[in-house]
Amino acid sequence: xxxxxxxxxxxxxxxxxxxxxxxxxxxxxxxxxxxxxxxxxxxxxxxxxxxxxxxxxxxxxxxxxxxxxxxxxxxxxxxxxxxxxxxxxxxxxxxxxxxxxxxxxxxxxxxxxxxxxxxxxxxxxxxxxxxxxxxxxxxxxxxxxxxxxxxxxxxxxxxxxxxxxxxxxxxxxxxxxxxxxxxxxxxxxxxxxxxxxxxxxxxxxxxxxxxxxxxxxxxxxxxxxxxxxxxxxxxxxxxxxxxxxxxxxxxxxxxxxxxxxxxxxxxxxxxxxxxxxxxxxxxxxxxxxxxxxxxxxxxxxxxxxxxxxxxxxxxxxxxxxxxxxxxxxxxxxxxxxxxxxxxxxxxxxxxxxxxxxxxxxxxxxxxxxxxxxxxxxxxxxxxxxxxxxxxxxxxxxxxxxxxxxxxxxxxxxxxxxxxxxxxxxxxxx
Amino acid sequence: xxxxxxxxxxxxxxxxxxxxxxxxxxxxxxxxxxxxxxxxxxxxxxxxxxxxxxxxxxxxxxxxxxxxxxxxxxxxxxxxxxxxxxxxxxxxxxxxxxxxxxxxxxxxxxxxxxxxxxxxxxxxxxxxxxxxxxxxxxxxxxxxxxxxxxxxxxxxxxxxxxxxxxxxxxxxxxxxxxxxxxxxxxxxxxxxxxxxxxxxxxxxxxxxxxxxxxxxxxxxxxxxxxxxxxxxxxxxxxxxxxxxxxxxxxxxxxxxxxxxxxxxxxxxxxxxxxxxxxxxxxxxxxxxxxxxxxxxxxxxxxxxxxxxxxxxxxxxxxxxxxxxxxxxxxxxxxxxxxxxxxxxxxxxxxxxxxxxxxxxxxxxxxxxxxxxxxxxxxxxxxxxxxxxxxxxxxxxxxxxxxxxxxxxxxxxxxxxxxxxxxxxxxxxx
Numbered sequence: 001x002x003x004x005x006x007x008x009x010x011x012x013x014x015x016x017x018x019x020x021x022x023x024x025x026x027x028x029x030x031x032x033x034x035x036x037x038x039x040x041x042x043x044x045x046x047x048x049x050x051x052x053x054x055x056x057x058x059x060x061x062x063x064x065x066x067x068x069x070x071x072x073x074x075x076x077x078x079x080x081x082x083x084x085x086x087x088x089x090x091x092x093x094x095x096x097x098x099x100x101x102x103x104x105x106x107x108x109x110x111x112x113x114x115x116x117x118x119x120x121x122x123x124x125x126x127x128x129x130x131x132x133x134x135x136x137x138x139x140x141x142x143x144x145x146x147x148x149x150x151x152x153x154x155x156x157x158x159x160x161x162x163x164x165x166x167x168x169x170x171x172x173x174x175x176x177x178x179x180x181x182x183x184x185x186x187x188x189x190x191x192x193x194x195x196x197x198x199x200x201x202x203x204x205x206x207x208x209x210x211x212x213x214x215x216x217x218x219x220x221x222x223x224x225x226x227x228x229x230x231x232x233x234x235x236x237x238x239x240x241x242x243x244x245x246x247x248x249x250x251x252x253x254x255x256x257x258x259x260x261x262x263x264x265x266x267x268x269x270x271x272x273x274x275x276x277x278x279x280x281x282x283x284x285x286x287x288x289x290x291x292x293x294x295x296x297x298x299x300x301x302x303x304x305x306x307x308x309x310x311x312x313x314x315x316x317x318x319x320x321x322x323x324x325x326x327x328x329x330x331x332x333x334x335x336x337x338x339x340x341x342x343x344x345x346x347x348x349x350x351x352x353x354x355x356x357x358x359x360x361x362x363x364x365x366x367x368x369x370x371x372x373x374x375x376x377x378x379x380x381x382x383x384x385x386x387x388x389x390x391x392x393x394x395x396x397x398x399x400x401x402x403x404x405x406x407x408x409x410x411x412x413x414x415x416x417x418x419x420x421x422x423x424x425x426x427x428x429x
Numbered sequence: 430x431x432x433x434x435x436x437x438x439x440x441x442x443x444x445x446x447x448x449x450x451x452x453x454x455x456x457x458x459x460x461x462x463x464x465x466x467x468x469x470x471x472x473x474x475x476x477x478x479x480x481x482x483x484x485x486x487x488x489x490x491x492x493x494x495x496x497x498x499x500x501x502x503x504x505x506x507x508x509x510x511x512x513x514x515x516x517x518x519x520x521x522x523x524x525x526x527x528x529x530x531x532x533x534x535x536x537x538x539x540x541x542x543x544x545x546x547x548x549x550x551x552x553x554x555x556x557x558x559x560x561x562x563x564x565x566x567x568x569x570x571x572x573x574x575x576x577x578x579x580x581x582x583x584x585x586x587x588x589x590x591x592x593x594x595x596x597x598x599x600x601x602x603x604x605x606x607x608x609x610x611x612x613x614x615x616x617x618x619x620x621x622x623x624x625x626x627x628x629x630x631x632x633x634x635x636x637x638x639x640x641x642x643x644x645x646x647x648x649x650x651x652x653x654x655x656x657x658x659x660x661x662x663x664x665x666x667x668x669x670x671x672x673x674x675x676x677x678x679x680x681x682x683x684x685x686x687x688x689x690x691x692x693x694x695x696x697x698x699x700x701x702x703x704x705x706x707x708x709x710x711x712x713x714x715x716x717x718x719x720x721x722x723x724x725x726x727x728x729x730x731x732x733x734x735x736x737x738x739x740x741x742x743x744x745x746x747x748x749x750x751x752x753x754x755x756x757x758x759x760x761x762x763x764x765x766x767x768x769x770x771x772x773x774x775x776x777x778x779x780x781x782x783x784x785x786x787x788x789x790x791x792x793x794x795x796x797x798x799x800x801x802x803x804x805x806x807x808x809x810x811x812x813x814x815x816x817x818x819x820x821x822x823x824x825x826x827x828x829x830x831x832x833x834x835x836x837x838x839x840x841x842x843x844x845x846x847x848x849x850x851x852x853x854x855x856x857x858x
Binding site: 004005006007008009010011013014016017018021022024025033034036037038039041042043044045046047048049050053068069070072073074076078080090091093094095100102104107110112114118123127132134137139140142143150187222252253254301302303304314335336348349352358360362363364365366367368369370380383384 | 433434435436437438439440442443444445446447450451453454462463466467468471472473474475476477478479482485494497498499501502503505507509519520522523524529531533534541543552553561564566568569571572573575579585610633681682683685730731732733754765777778781788792793794795796797798799809812813
């Protein structure tokens with residue numbers, strides 16, 4: 001017996017067969033449409049990036065455990081991008097002199113992370129990235145939040161299916177230092193602890209807090225604060241309220257777009273103030289769907305200019321899980337609109353000619369590649385989702401006519417060949 | 430002075446700024462549309478593949494010199510895919526039991542090759558791949574050739590700008606063995622020599638031929654044959670004519686779609702009969718634009734089933750060069766259709782509301798993220814390509830009206846706010 005190579009894709013990566021690809025394409029096309037309606041322009045960058053751009057500001061988990069790296073023949077250390085934000089910061093920095101800030105950009109890259117494959121986690125995923133660069137205005141937050149609402153509506157998700165939870169690292173730092181009395185140089189470690197708050201049991205968290213030097217009283221107080229939600233905002237020190245960009249959004253008419261939640265921290269080191277995550281409200285899927293935040297200094301890795309950014313990344317895996325859970329996945333598109341079928345092999349060229357005319361009007365049209373009996377071809381046409389069949393018969397063709405069959409009703413009619421495109425178009429509605 | 434990380438993309442890869450990305454997106458959307466009109470279904474696969482799938486049947490040049498490889502933490506040897514055909518063969522093999530052959534598939538992957546960057550060559554490119562699996566019929570060749578004609582027409586290229594040159598390895602082998610008396614076990618090496626025929630000086634070729642054991646007479650005869658073009662077909666041995674799938678296309682009404690040229694060989698080892706390449710006819714750009722062929726045994730690496738394939742890959746770099754040379758690149762799309770501009774900061778929320786209604790009708794609409802004077806915002810709107818501005822003024826807004834300005838003519842009119850979407854839509858035509 002011959003040795004065959006395995007047909008499965010590399011562990012944690014995916015093949016998209018046409019039906020799955022059609023769903024993916026439709027979902028993302030809807031998102032592109034919504035995002036472009038806000039004036040965001042699509043850009044793209046390479047899969048391979050210098051390792052250094054992640055080492056500086058991404059999360060330690062990504063750099064130490066999840067990066068796919070290689071060294072090229074010129075001894076350059078490269079990584080398969082695990083996320084898009086460092087790339088877009090690099091591109092913005094490289095073109096800062098000619099860009100009309102603020103700019104609105106989006107992209108749809110494939111990103112790689114060496115994860116243990118499980119529900120919601122793969123090693124290559126496709127991620128929509130949306131960012132605004134060059135503005136500190138809370139209008140950015142408001143627009144991004146509004147855009148997220150429109151994106152979710154574009155996917156036919158109703159507002160009760162998901163929630164946009166927001167926080168601000170500036171506010172959190174103020175909360176920690178003034179209300180929990182965490183020393184300023186420990187707010188980062190305590191924030192990381194809060195990031196794990198909903199994923200670990202209280203015992204574990206308490207132990208970690210103790211290791212960070214927090215007293216039991218502080219830990220108890222932290223727990224109270226984290227569950228206080230909105231009410232917390234009224235107790236905040238005035239200075240923190242003034243420094244927070246998010247606070248200005250929460251004090252505006254955009255308040256209804258979000259839920260304030262101090263548990264939102266986000267894992268990336270580069271976020272500096274606003275952070276947000278969208279969660280599924282379904283009990284089956286309590287995970288974060290996607291998220292983002294404001295990063296004031298990331299572009300500063302690449303140039304002297306101060307160019308703040310705010311944005312989010314939305315991955316296909318968690319998104320598709322969400323749409324599946326809520327029954328919102330679109331049906332795969334049919335293979336074709338029309339099948340043109342010659343009744344014998346000598347009419348193959350005639351069928352191709354008819355098909356060509358139908359395609360000129362934009363109709364997705366197939367002709368058989370191998371000859372089979374009419375009944376078999378009609379069955380295949382039906383299976384491919386064709387709603388109309390054009391049958392090319394010998395005697396008819398000789399007098400310049402074809403038969404057009406409505407595959408849904410079974411009705412058929414003879415038509416002059418020239419008129420076929422308009423008759424078919426009418427039949428398809 | 431601080432040390433900044435470089436802003437240039439990794440050598441041989443590209444950043445696509447929005448204007449370039451808009452051109453790329455439009456060009457490929459046109460191609461998707463044409464391909465889908467033939468009933469081809471889009472699929473996708475991972476960037477990372479096991480190295481073994483290239484070692485068996487791709488070209489030696491790719492495997493030995495151009496593959497980006499890495500070893501993951503599980504000691505798996507992986508490559509960044511240099512081309513899509515081995516991946517799609519793997520996917521077809523893995524799903525052979527449930528596919529309704531023949532199937533028409535296409536994809537648009539990013540592929541990596543470690544090339545020396547130069548005109549037409551980069552290290553990451555985007556390639557449209559079109560394939561038919563599961564049929565030996567010459568109808569596949571005919572359809573693929575017709576599709577190529579429609580794709581080029583879809584890009585507004587006229588037929589004099591390019592030529593589709595075809596050959597058949599079965600015919601070439603017959604030519605070499607019967608007309609040049611090359612031993613059967615040397616046809617592969619001589620074919621590789623022919624593949625280089627137009628790229629190297631005659632002296633070099635003569636020397637290589639001598640090294641392969643060819644006599645001067647044989648080399649001379651080979652030269653005559655390779656420049657004979659069509660005329661050669663009449664001299665072919667009957668047996669070769671009968672075995673060749675391509676010959677049946679050349680003998681059919683599809684003859685006019687192609688130019689027979691025995692110089693076409695293609696570098697991949699997996700091609701077994703029909704091979705073809707599209708060339709720019711412009712003297713500036715005599716390179717192959719893209720090409721493909723028929724591969725009978727590639728799926729056989731992965732399973733016992735005999736599933737022949739035929740297809741081609743069309744890369745973005747040479748394609749964009751071609752379109753640029755012939756002045757066929759589409760203009761980048763405008764950033765937005767409409768700019769909604771509040772005359773002072775307190776009207777920002779009003780402007781967002783107007784913008785939201787415009788977006789609901791599908792219009793790409795921006796509002797300012799930072800407040801600037803009306804004149805400056807109008808200038809910016811003009812620069813962004815907005816053809817209409819909706820100006821939200823204080824007194825008007827109070828009475829439920831806005832001003833709609835035609836950015837092309839400068840005409841403006843007051844309109845009830847509710848009517849803005851329909852007035853703007855009409856103005857945009």
